[in-house]
Amino acid sequence: MRIHCVQHQLLRGVQTVARAISPRASMPILGNVLLEASEDRVKLAATDLELGIESYVEATVAEDGAVTLPARILTDIVSNLPEGDVEIRVPEGESRATITCEKVRFEVLGLPAADFPVLPSSDGDVLVRLDAGLLRTMIRQTSFAVSTDETRPFLTGVYLVLEGETGQLVATDGGRLALRRAKIPSPEGGKITAIVPGKTMSELVRALGGVEGEVTIASHENQVLFALPGMRFISRLIAGQFPNYEQVIPKEYKQRIRVGTERLLRAVRRASITARDSANVVRLSASDGTLTITSNTPDVGTAEEQVGVEVEGDAVPVAFNAKFLMDALGNIDAAEVFFDLTGPLSPGALRPVEHPDYVYVLAPVRVYG
Amino acid sequence: MTAAQPRPAIQVLPPSAAERIAAGEVVERPASVVKELVENSLDAGARRITVEIEGAGQRLIRVTDDGDGIPAGELPLAFERFATSKIRSAADLARVRTYGFRGEALPSIAAVARVTMVTRPRGAEAAARIVVSGGRREAAGPTGGADGTAVTVEHLFFNTPARREFLRSDPRESAVIVETVEGLALAAPDVSFRLVLEGREVLWTPPEPFAARARRILGPQLVEHLLDLEAAGALARMAGVLGTPQVAQPRRARQWFLVNGRVVRSALLSRALAEAFRTLIPEDRHPVAVLSLHVPPEEVDVNVHPRKAEVRFVDERALGGWVTSHIRRALREAHLAHVAPPPGAPEAGSAEASAGPARPYPGPAEDAGTGAAVAEAEGLWIPGPAAAHGWPAIQLIGQLGLTYIVGDAGGDLVLIDQHAAHERILFERLMDLRAAGGVEAQGLVVPVAVELTRAEAALLEKVHPALRALGFEAEPFGPSAVRLTAIPAIAARRSPEELFRACLRDLDDAGAANAGRDLAERLAIATACHTALRAGDRLDPSTMRALLDDLARARDPFSCFHGRPTMVRIRSRDVERWFYRRM
Numbered sequence: 001m002r003i004h005c006v007q008h009q010l011l012r013g014v015q016t017v018a019r020a021i022s023p024r025a026s027m028p029i030l031g032n033v034l035l036e037a038s039e040d041r042v043k044l045a046a047t048d049l050e051l052g053i054e055s056y057v058e059a060t061v062a063e064d065g066a067v068t069l070p071a072r073i074l075t076d077i078v079s080n081l082p083e084g085d086v087e088i089r090v091p092e093g094e095s096r097a098t099i100t101c102e103k104v105r106f107e108v109l110g111l112p113a114a115d116f117p118v119l120p121s122s123d124g125d126v127l128v129r130l131d132a133g134l135l136r137t138m139i140r141q142t143s144f145a146v147s148t149d150e151t152r153p154f155l156t157g158v159y160l161v162l163e164g165e166t167g168q169l170v171a172t173d174g175g176r177l178a179l180r181r182a183k184i185p186s187p188e189g190g191k192i193t194a195i196v197p198g199k200t201m202s203e204l205v206r207a208l209g210g211v212e213g214e215v216t217i218a219s220h221e222n223q224v225l226f227a228l229p230g231m232r233f234i235s236r237l238i239a240g241q242f243p244n245y246e247q248v249i250p251k252e253y254k255q256r257i258r259v260g261t262e263r264l265l266r267a268v269r270r271a272s273i274t275a276r277d278s279a280n281v282v283r284l285s286a287s288d289g290t291l292t293i294t295s296n297t298p299d300v301g302t303a304e305e306q307v308g309v310e311v312e313g314d315a316v317p318v319a320f321n322a323k324f325l326m327d328a329l330g331n332i333d334a335a336e337v338f339f340d341l342t343g344p345l346s347p348g349a350l351r352p353v354e355h356p357d358y359v360y361v362l363a364p365v366r367v368y369g
Numbered sequence: 370m371t372a373a374q375p376r377p378a379i380q381v382l383p384p385s386a387a388e389r390i391a392a393g394e395v396v397e398r399p400a401s402v403v404k405e406l407v408e409n410s411l412d413a414g415a416r417r418i419t420v421e422i423e424g425a426g427q428r429l430i431r432v433t434d435d436g437d438g439i440p441a442g443e444l445p446l447a448f449e450r451f452a453t454s455k456i457r458s459a460a461d462l463a464r465v466r467t468y469g470f471r472g473e474a475l476p477s478i479a480a481v482a483r484v485t486m487v488t489r490p491r492g493a494e495a496a497a498r499i500v501v502s503g504g505r506r507e508a509a510g511p512t513g514g515a516d517g518t519a520v521t522v523e524h525l526f527f528n529t530p531a532r533r534e535f536l537r538s539d540p541r542e543s544a545v546i547v548e549t550v551e552g553l554a555l556a557a558p559d560v561s562f563r564l565v566l567e568g569r570e571v572l573w574t575p576p577e578p579f580a581a582r583a584r585r586i587l588g589p590q591l592v593e594h595l596l597d598l599e600a601a602g603a604l605a606r607m608a609g610v611l612g613t614p615q616v617a618q619p620r621r622a623r624q625w626f627l628v629n630g631r632v633v634r635s636a637l638l639s640r641a642l643a644e645a646f647r648t649l650i651p652e653d654r655h656p657v658a659v660l661s662l663h664v665p666p667e668e669v670d671v672n673v674h675p676r677k678a679e680v681r682f683v684d685e686r687a688l689g690g691w692v693t694s695h696i697r698r699a700l701r702e703a704h705l706a707h708v709a710p711p712p713g714a715p716e717a718g719s720a721e722a723s724a725g726p727a728r729p730y731p732g733p734a735e736d737a738g739t740g741a742a743v744a745e746a747e748g749l750w751i752p753g754p755a756a757a758h759g760w761p762a763i764q765l766i767g768q769l770g771l772t773y774i775v776g777d778a779g780g781d782l783v784l785i786d787q788h789a790a791h792e793r794i795l796f797e798r799l800m801d802l803r804a805a806g807g808v809e810a811q812g813l814v815v816p817v818a819v820e821l822t823r824a825e826a827a828l829l830e831k832v833h834p835a836l837r838a839l840g841f842e843a844e845p846f847g848p849s850a851v852r853l854t855a856i857p858a859i860a861a862r863r864s865p866e867e868l869f870r871a872c873l874r875d876l877d878d879a880g881a882a883n884a885g886r887d888l889a890e891r892l893a894i895a896t897a898c899h900t901a902l903r904a905g906d907r908l909d910p911s912t913m914r915a916l917l918d919d920l921a922r923a924r925d926p927f928s929c930f931h932g933r934p935t936m937v938r939i940r941s942r943d944v945e946r947w948f949y950r951r952m
Contacts, residue, residue: 151864175811176814177814177815243815245815279859298801299922346812347812363814365811366842367808368809368840
């Protein structure tokens with residue numbers, strides 16, 4: 001293998017795929033990045049067997065071939081090379097790479113590409129095309145709610161439902177649930193329901209940040225593939241039955257509070273200062289155009305704040321975990337929200353005033369006195 | 370029984386048989402002889418008592434004192450039953466201030482051994498000697514001897530082979546003797562004791578204050594880990610020495626209770642002591658302590674046991690609570706962090722220090738200056754209360770092995786077990802919340818169905834209200850399952866099902882590890898234990914700092930409620946020794 005490519009493009013590719021590598025890789029080969037040269041590009045790939053990331057870097061390929069190199073060493077080398085043309089050369093039948101850039105020359109020991117786990121090459125059946133920015137928003141608005149409880153693995157992923165013209169992402173850790181819908185502009189006619197691991201989603205969000213264009217989502221056996229411009233994410237799916245989330249979402253409310261998102265977020269953040277020592281509980285109560293937010297931790301102190309709001313319905317005093325509130329308010333992307341309360345012991349819901357595509361359900365904290 | 374054999378007629382036993390039977394009550398084993406003889410010496414006003422033991426007490430026990438002695442004329446009477454100089458009439462029984470008074474000891478011993486007594490009252494012209502063997506006088510007459518009394522007991526149980534059979538191994542019997550002498554030495558700190566075991570001096574004490582005696586008896590290995598205790602109230606006066614949690618023992622061997630100057634066994638005081646140490650030491654360990662209580666004589670009955678080894682109190686509950694609270698207070702004021710042993714030293718809680726009665730006694734050379742002297746020479750002496758200060762200010766260094774928080778406490782290296790520390794914090798917080806009536810339950814938007822075993826279901830019925838008080842909402846869901854709709858808010862990050870089961874399971878085990886705890890406490894423990902950070906959790910510096918802050922505010926920061934230490938402190942001077950900066 002012998003290729004030439006541009007240092008900053010190579011670096012970006014290496015950094016992107018290296019994120020799939022687990023710091024506790026069980027086999028040496030899983031700590032390596034695959035480099036595979038063909039036609040006019042180099043494919044870079046890395047995987048922890050749960051998630052595989054591939055990235056394509058433009059290259060002048062003088063000689064086809066493949067090798068795997070240790071991700072840490074490769075990242076360190078490429079990021080420290082001078083800006084310019086990088087040559088990577090691997091003699092036929094060897095796994096020792098020579099990396100040259102201007103007057104710099106490294107020789108790095110790798111492992112044979114044949115030992116690298118095979119990632120599916122086909123894109124499977126394409127189900128959906130979505131704008132990269134929209135997908136990124138959808139993931140960001142839901143993935144913070146995934147559970148870290150490994151005893152209920154089906155809650156540790158984002159539930160992806162694509163059917164007809166509607167796409168949905170849902171995540172819950174049991175205490176709160178976030179649901180984001182989107183219209184699919186040109187449905188391909190397939191249907192998929194899959195639980196995508198939280199890690200895949202957070203890496204995807206990161207990668208989508210620097211991408212413009214369209215993302216295609218495809219399924220392939222028990223895997224899901226996200227094809228982005230210049231890269232692919234191939235992720236194992238989580239087995240199991242996602243909870244019936246539709247019945248969790250309150251259909252009506254006893255009290256609806258209309259409040260500025262940023263205003264409420266700041267108030268909750270302030271109140272949480274004196275809520276930290278207990279279970280991070282803030283209390284809410286709204287009437288006559290005023291929402292009162294309080295918190296109280298014995299031995300620490302108390303907080304109280306009034307926020308001007310529009311109120312509809314009777315007062316429902318209720319307590320929530322401040323973190324649950326802040327997570328949603330920080331990601332809801334709306335100037336104003338409806339805060340729908342159904343009772344002191346039953347879930348409340350946050351919805352953007354502008355559109356019906358997002359709903360965040362959160363269970364109250366019950367305080368026994 | 371066959372009719373052919375005639376029924377033996379009832380008859381009064383010959384004196385020798387009766388004495389041997391009576392002797393069995395008083396003289397159970399060699400240590401009982403030692404106890405009776407030393408008590409006689411103490412009653413005789415001895416200032417110095419020497420106990421010599423050979424053949425684990427079966428071959429020879431000799432107790433020599435410098436007490437009053439017995440006039441030659443009274444000597445034969447000393448070996449008659451119910452002959453005593455200590456009381457004169459039944460009315461005196463209520464005013465007994467001496468150890469013995471029934472006049473049973475000497476004749477009982479003499480019934481089962483060969484006893485030689487040489488005694489000389491101060492100012493007497495000569496000493497008198499009497500030899501009694503198996504209850505029969507073998508010799509008597511004047512002899513030479515020092516002031517005081519020397520009683521030599523040889524061939525113990527030579528005529529009661531059955532009793533011999535019941536004796537334990539020689540090392541065990543020797544250990545019991547040592548423990549007996551230690552107890553007597555505690556009861557009489559103003560008397561000098563010397564114990565010579567198989568030709569080796571294993572104990573020597575000068576007259577000294579009680580606390581110093583207690584420290585000496587507990588041994589030089591523990592001296593760094595002892596706290597002084599003193600309390601006075603309407604119920605009692607209490608003085609003593611407590612071992613810190615670090616030196617708690619696998620057996621109850623290093624516990625002594627004295628009531629009105631007499632070493633006793635007392636289930637009440639054992640319990641009160643254990644209660645005070647609860648959650649500070651593991652359930653299977655026992656505190657080290659010497660506790661001396663003085664209570665008004667009318668508040669205590671010393672005659673429930675023939676050897677006066679047990680006592681009853683009139684108001685047990687009040688006294689137990691009082692003792693517990695004062696021990697607890699002393700512990701709260703002290704710095705209870707476990708301290709890593711200095712390089713080369715035996716670990717305080719290790720076999721060497723904790724083997725109890727069977728521990729190998731230090732030889733005379735090491736023992737000659739027990740306690741303070743030895744420790745001072747090594748520069749290790751830290752008087753208990755002076756070292757007592759609260760939780761130290763800790764500067765965070767980092768995390769070790771994803772399990773311990775490493776910190777700098779004024780130059781000392783401290784390791785904090787993140788799980789144990791968090792457990793302690795959560796436990797106290799849960800108990801506080803419960804006390805304040807403000808338990809918080811995090812509702813679940815997605816309820817969790819938990820399948821129950823039959824045992825769990827039965828248990829659930831019993832403990833449902835307690836679970837609810839902790840923050841669990843469980844509603845029936847089919848015949849053998851429940852649906853959790855809320856869990857303790859404090860535990861919201863953990864698996865609800867796992868936590869719920871753990872709580873149920875811990876309740877089921879109630880008999881074992883958690884005996885003596887009430888339901889709420891056990892639930893708080895289960896919740897805290899299964900909620901706390903675990904070993905292997907990566908912590909960022911701010912989390913670690915918050916944990917240290919919270920721990921510093923805890924009431925009992927030095928141990929988790931299982932009694933494991935939260936912190937081990939490695940003294941800077943020991944670190945210096947590792948690097949040979951200090952020798």
